[in-house]
Amino acid sequence: MSEISFAVGQRWVSNSEAELGLGIIIEVTGRRIEISFPAAEEQRSYAANNAPLSRVDYPLGEQVKTRTGERFTINEKHPLNGCFVYQGETENGESISIHEMDLDSFVQFSQATDRLFAGQIDKNRKFQLRLRTHQYFHRLHQSPVFGLLGARVQCLPHQFYIASQMTNRISSRVLLADEVGLGKTIEAGLIMHQQIMQGRASRVLVIVPSALVHQWLVEMLRRFNLAFTVIDAERYEALVELDEGNAFDSAQLVLTDLQTLENHPEMQTDVLQASWDMLVVDEAHHLQWHEDQSSEGYQLVEKLAAQIASVLLLTATPEQLGMDSHFARLKLLDPDRYYDLAQFREEQQHYQQISLLLDQLMAVESASDFDKNKSLKAQLKPYLDDELLSALAESDEFAAAREQAKQRFLDQFGTGRILFRNTRDTVKGFPERQLTSYPLEFPEQFLPETNSELTHLVQPETLLGEDWLELDPRVEWLVSWLKQHRGEKTLLITANAETAKELELHLRLQHGVRSAVFHEQMTLITRDRAAAFFADDEEGAQILICSEIGSEGRNFQFCSYLVLFDLPLNPDLLEQRIGRLDRIGQRNTVNIVLPFYQDTAQQLLLDWYQQGLNAFESVCKTGAALREQFADQLEQCLRHPEDKKAFAKLLKDTQKAEQQLRESLSQGRDRLLTLNSYDEAAAKEILMQVDDASSPLELAAFMDDFFDAYGVEQQAHSADSIILQRGDELRSDEIDLPEDGLTATYQRARALSREDMAFLSWEHPLVLSAMDAVISSDLGNTAFCQLKSNLVPAGSLLLEVAFVMHCPAPKQFNITRYIPESYLRIVIDENGRCFEEQLPEQEMNQQAGRIPKHTAQQMVQVARSRIDNLIDTSKKMADNHQKQLIEQAIRKMTELTDHELNRLQHLAEQNTHIKPVEIEALQSQQQQLQQYLHQAELKLDALRLIIVTEAE
Numbered sequence: 026m027s028e029i030s031f032a033v034g035q036r037w038v039s040n041s042e043a044e045l046g047l048g049i050i051i052e053v054t055g056r057r058i059e060i061s062f063p064a065a066e067e068q069r070s071y072a073a074n075n076a077p078l079s080r081v082d083y084p085l086g087e088q089v090k091t092r093t094g095e096r097f098t099i100n101e102k103h104p105l106n107g108c109f110v111y112q113g114e115t116e117n118g119e120s121i122s123i124h125e126m127d128l129d130s131f132v133q134f135s136q137a138t139d140r141l142f143a144g145q146i147d148k149n150r151k152f153q154l155r156l157r158t159h160q161y162f163h164r165l166h167q168s169p170v171f172g173l174l175g176a177r178v179q180c181l182p183h184q185f186y187i188a189s190q191m192t193n194r195i196s197s198r199v200l201l202a203d204e205v206g207l208g209k210t211i212e213a214g215l216i217m218h219q220q221i222m223q224g225r226a227s228r229v230l231v232i233v234p235s236a237l238v239h240q241w242l243v244e245m246l247r248r249f250n251l252a253f254t255v256i257d258a259e260r261y262e263a264l265v266e267l268d269e270g271n272a273f274d275s276a277q278l279v280l281t282d283l284q285t286l287e288n289h290p291e292m293q294t295d296v297l298q299a300s301w302d303m304l305v306v307d308e309a310h311h312l313q314w315h316e317d318q319s320s321e322g323y324q325l326v327e328k329l330a331a332q333i334a335s336v337l338l339l340t341a342t343p344e345q346l347g348m349d350s351h352f353a354r355l356k357l358l359d360p361d362r363y364y365d366l367a368q369f370r371e372e373q374q375h376y377q378q379i380s381l382l383l384d385q386l387m388a389v390e391s392a393s394d395f396d397k398n399k400s401l402k403a404q405l406k407p408y409l410d411d412e413l414l415s416a417l418a419e420s421d422e423f424a425a426a427r428e429q430a431k432q433r434f435l436d437q438f439g440t441g442r443i444l445f446r447n448t449r450d451t452v453k454g455f456p457e458r459q460l461t462s463y464p465l466e467f468p469e470q471f472l473p474e475t476n477s478e479l480t481h482l483v484q485p486e487t488l489l490g491e492d493w494l495e496l497d498p499r500v501e502w503l504v505s506w507l508k509q510h511r512g513e514k515t516l517l518i519t520a521n522a523e524t525a526k527e528l529e530l531h532l533r534l535q536h537g538v539r540s541a542v543f544h545e546q547m548t549l550i551t552r553d554r555a556a557a558f559f560a561d562d563e564e565g566a567q568i569l570i571c572s573e574i575g576s577e578g579r580n581f582q583f584c585s586y587l588v589l590f591d592l593p594l595n596p597d598l599l600e601q602r603i604g605r606l607d608r609i610g611q612r613n614t615v616n617i618v619l620p621f622y623q624d625t626a627q628q629l630l631l632d633w634y635q636q637g638l639n640a641f642e643s644v645c646k647t648g649a650a651l652r653e654q655f656a657d658q659l660e661q662c663l664r665h666p667e668d669k670k671a672f673a674k675l676l677k678d679t680q681k682a683e684q685q686l687r688e689s690l691s692q693g694r695d696r697l698l699t700l701n702s703y704d705e706a707a708a709k710e711i712l713m714q715v716d717d718a719s720s721p722l723e724l725a726a727f728m729d730d731f732f733d734a735y736g737v738e739q740q741a742h743s744a745d746s747i748i749l750q751r752g753d754e755l756r757s758d759e760i761d762l763p764e765d766g767l768t769a770t771y772q773r774a775r776a777l778s779r780e781d782m783a784f785l786s787w788e789h790p791l792v793l794s795a796m797d798a799v800i801s802s803d804l805g806n807t808a809f810c811q812l813k814s815n816l817v818p819a820g821s822l823l824l825e826v827a828f829v830m831h832c833p834a835p836k837q838f839n840i841t842r843y844i845p846e847s848y849l850r851i852v853i854d855e856n857g858r859c860f861e862e863q864l865p866e867q868e869m870n871q872q873a874g875r876i877p878k879h880t881a882q883q884m885v886q887v888a889r890s891r892i893d894n895l896i897d898t899s900k901k902m903a904d905n906h907q908k909q910l911i912e913q914a915i916r917k918m919t920e921l922t923d924h925e926l927n928r929l930q931h932l933a934e935q936n937t938h939i940k941p942v943e944i945e946a947l948q949s950q951q952q953q954l955q956q957y958l959h960q961a962e963l964k965l966d967a968l969r970l971i972i973v974t975e976a977e
């Protein structure tokens with residue numbers, strides 16, 4: 026290769042990425058070359074002296090295809106400016122002369138044959154490893170849970186159910202609104218991981234509150250092997266200074282925070298100009314919207330959401346800023362479904378009716394029961410088309426039709442299929458919450474005026490002036506409480522950063538308490554250090570004092586005491602605070618500890634939350650709505666705590682409204698949300714698929730063979746775990762194994778308890794790179810063995826050959842998903858008789874006997890023309906199968922993509938706001954997939970010659 030020099034127009038093929046098809050050199054500048062791969066719509070740039078490319082130089086007699094699809098046999102070739110001009114005859118007998126530039130880019134190479142005749146014959150073990158790799162690769166890509174195997178997480182059904190719902194959607198645009206602490210970050214990570222694995226996303230932008238940047242960074246890496254790059258203001262500036270294009274293009278996976286973007290218009294411009302496949306916004310309730318004005322954050326996310334295909338919004342409290350903002354966020358995700366606020370409000374009036382109807386439908390167990398139920402049919406008629414109603418009455422279509430009807434109801438008339446909300450009722454297994462309140466006397470001279478700001482009434486330290494630490498009885502109470510609970514990790518949340526700062530300093534300096542502080546005036550690094558100091562089991566702080574920023578998103582489930590130094594005025598914020606402890610992983614009772622001043626606004630708020638909403642000891646589902654409904658009454662009471670009568674009335678009204686609202690929601694909106702968010706049977710099935718597909722023992726056996734073939738050294742570490750090191754003979758640099766080795770386990774349970782170990786799943790980067798290394802190299806693509814058999818006379822020569830479907834297409838199409846088989850296996854003798862069934866693969870592998878390499882080489886030379894004939898015959902057979910396999914692939918693709926298309930078409934019938942362009946886009950995608958699949962060719966990937974000897 027080294028004596029060939031590069032010239033524009035030459036065709037080369039990638040050694041490591043065969044799926045790119047045939048490349049064209051488009052630029053040669055000094056020591057670099059630029060090569061484009063039209064089939065995969067990709068471009069690469071390499072150093073000329075080190076490019077992993079092979080020159081494509083077709084011999085005379087070879088049959089090739091032009092860019093316009095014309096086949097011809099080469100009978101002459103001439104050099105021209107470093108390139109070739111090929112001449113030949115087409116299938117119609119016409120003469121043709123083309124520059125190599127005009128050759129088809131969707132090509133196949135029969136490298137195995139070339140190697141065989143060059144005497145490069147591999148061991149049987151390697152041949153088997155190659156075929157197994159194809160099987161595993163194909164199995165993984167076809168798996169309904171592809172993308173969901175690799176996360177280091179417990180397999181929690183509600184999370185896997187949601188992630189699996191994204192598999193067949195063209196784009197994932199959803200609001201993940203599970204209750205606080207149920208694992209929305211994990212759900213987002215699962216979806217992200219799945220999309221990245223499937224090639225549907227490669228550039229992801231995650232926007233979170235600044236307090237959560239580090240936690241997201243760590244969580245994505247340790248749980249999903251996704252290495253994000255944080256772009257904060259400082260990093261952005263440094264990147265701009267480097268002047269290497271848009272700073273947001275400097276990494277594929279970018280993590281940034283909303284406040285920084287809001288404060289830096291230049292960052293907004295760049296983030297909007299960069300192109301992304303997926304956007305994730307955490308704590309999305311901050312995106313405030315009103316019909317006449319929306320927040321800067323909302324406006325930015327609105328622009329991003331309009332241009333990014335997949336959008337995940339995360340919030341545990343979607344209605345925290347009111348129904349309008351909630352609606353506006355749904356609109357960001359699906360403007361066709363959510364286009365009119367008034368209509369959205371109106372629709373909500375009918376949720377109960379829809380949910381009752383759905384319950385009736387879901388209770389029907391068979392097509393004949395459905396057919397007999399005239400009243401249900403009549404009620405469904407206004408909502409479902411005749412085709413679907415008839416399908417419900419057909420026994421073989423009933424189950425699928427019922428599911429489709431459910432989806433359609435939720436989608437068009439209910440809360441929508443873009444909104445997922447799981448609750449503790451569904452997930453179960455959470456510990457109890459217990460409130461202990463401590464009444465204190467407020468220093469009388471400081472009692473607030475009735476016209477004080479509401480926040481002063483509930484944050485009394487703000488009224489006490491500079492000496493508040495001396496005057497505020499809560500401080501003394503806290504010191505003694507901490508002494509009594511010395512061994513208990515405690516999180517304290519207070520609304521104000523100043524309060525948090527001063528209180529922490531006081532505890533630490535005046536009372537020697539091991540404490541740490543966490544507030545918005547600290548840098549990200551110092552905040553994370555404080556959180557880590559608190560998390561440290563042995564040397565760490567007893568108490569972490571947080572301002573309100575500590576009440577969102579952070580993981581503090583390792584402690585079980587929460588001191589609420591004050592109470593927020595918003596019930597959703599109270600839930601967020603408690604959620605720091607009451608989250609997945611919490612093993613103990615969550616103790617909520619509340620010092621309060623008797624007979625003041627504080628006591629009223631406490632009583633309202635506890636007796637009116639029961640918001641401490643359970644999750645209050647009605648809080649946001651009741652806060653809105655009783656805002657004025659509550660404010661009056663907080664200002665006049667002496668008016669016991671008014672408060673008694675508020676409490677009574679609240680309790681009544683709470684009960685009514687809870688009941689109506691549980692029969693209406695919440696029921697629909699539950700139906701959309703979780704399906705126990707389906708979730709069970711998904712987890713079973715995950716379990717089946719994980720097959721750790723099979724993976725370990727495969728990787729053992731791989732390590733052996735590629736020169737990776739492994740040693741046992743302890744039960745279920747291994748240490749891997751790069752051996753001296755490491756075969757490929759492409760293997761994703763750190764320089765200093767890796768300790769790993771194949772067992773999920775062990776990986777969860779030992780985070781220092783890598784979790785080797787079929788989707789771990791090392792395993793993926795292993796499969797890629799085998800498939801894209803020539804390892805094991807030729808072999809020669811002997812076989813004792815009476816099937817054919819001794820001395821017969823058989824050929825076992827694997828043809829792999831080769832279908833170059835852009836990665837986001839995940840084309841392997843539709844290809845029916847990992848490879849087509851053909852075993853033939855010289856009379857063209859097939860033996861695949863008599864000699865199944867596994868049996869063949871067990872019985873294949875070794876032939877010394879030099880004997881095999883000699884036999885190949887001697888029998889060259891016989892082998893050529895065998896190969897030709899096998900190719901003809903493969904040709905005959907090709908059409909059928911392509912048709913199968915297209916059928917599968919159409920089935921899967923029709924689902925989404927039908928949905929949009931049905932929506933369009935109901936809703937004139939669906940833009941035809943969206944339906945057209947989907948149809949065009951379907952056509953593109955069809956075109957790519959039509960181009961698919963069976964490529965001879967590996968062959969094994971078999972010399973038959975007499976069976977004993």
Ligand SMILES: Nc1ncnc2c1ncn2[C@@H]1O[C@H](COP(=O)(O)OP(=O)(O)OP(=O)(O)O)[C@@H](O)[C@H]1O
Pocket residue numbers: 177178179180181184203204205206207208209210211212340341577578579580604605608609610
């Ligand atoms: N499947 C899982 N396996 C292991 N740990 C999990 C799993 N799901 C969630 N967790 C852990 O539970 C905690 C809560 O999860 P997460 O942060 O995703 O919840 P959230 O719903 O985003 O919370 P919030 O509402 O507070 O933002 C985290 O510590 C997370 O690592």
